[in-house]
Amino acid sequence: MKRDTWKTIWQMGWKITLGCAIFALGFDLFLEPNDLNVGGMSGLAMVLRKLLGFGSIGVLTAMLNVPLFLLGAKKLGKKFLFGSLAGMLLSSMFIDLFAGIPKPGTEILLDSLYGGLFVGAGLGLVFLAGATTGGSDIAAKLLRRRFRSASLGKVMLVIDLAIITLTGIVFQDLSRTLYSALPLAVSSVVMDQLLYGLDHSTVALIISERYMQVSKAIEVRLDRGATVLDGSGSYTGKPRPVLMSAVRQRELPEIKAIVREIDPDAFVILLPAHQVLGEGFRRTTDEL
DSSP states (O other), X not given: OOHHHHHXXXXXXXXXXXXXXXXXXXXXXXXXGGTOOOOHHHHHHHHHHHHHSOOOHXXXXXXXXXXXXXXXXXXXXXXXXXXXXXXXXXXXXXXXXXXXSOOOOOOHHHHHHHHHHHHHHHHHHHHHTTOOOXXXXXXXXXXXXXXXXXXXXXXXXXXXXXXXXXXXHHHTOHXXXXXXXXXXXXXXXXXXXXXXXXXXXXXXXXXXXXXXXXXXXXXXXXXXXXXXXXXXXXTTOOBXXXXXXXXXXXXXXXXXXXXXXXXXXXXXXXXXXXXXBSTTSBOTTOOO
């Protein structure tokens, strides 16, 4: 097996494993003891069992997952399928493994908040690996392929809120439904911050007579590329090349130092970038 293949497996593996463990801890310590339904296929299986009057939640959850996995494999690829199968199996294993851990016994509002934090962080890590834990996670990824403007966390929030609302109607327990909405909202925010908010990057626009020297220094000292854009001064009409380079937040002090050393009179514009995809940043194949 090629070295790059092993590297990909390792990068996916630790994120999926750690994410599933965090998710399971949140479920076992804070959500399950309070009978809080956070949606997903397990929540839908609870509703289905109530309506049918028989069946195991585990079996019903697996049955509900089968068509989603088949559709996900067709639309999202084999890598996604294997990663999500691993996520589903690991999350189930960790939930059973952590079930015996003593519960903190805090009041339901705090449990809702902490449960949302753990679930959001765990699922966020799994999604960063390009996988899911199955169920509504797959449905959210499939829907986001159609509605690109919506974030993954928001799509999942809508799906799970619908399942929670259905649960409240079938079980006729409005209080649990209202409490269950809190960890869902918290997990959605945490997940979006992990997927999008932590990818802090900046686009530097540098106008300098010594732009080639600056570009070379950025390449050597930061291992970053740069692009020369054609520009012209609005007053003089003379050509003024503009150097554009995308860097991470932590690299800003160095790029400022480079410009200051080479051309103290340079004009620098720093623009926040929501996401940067490509070499040296998140891969374009990491669909979030």
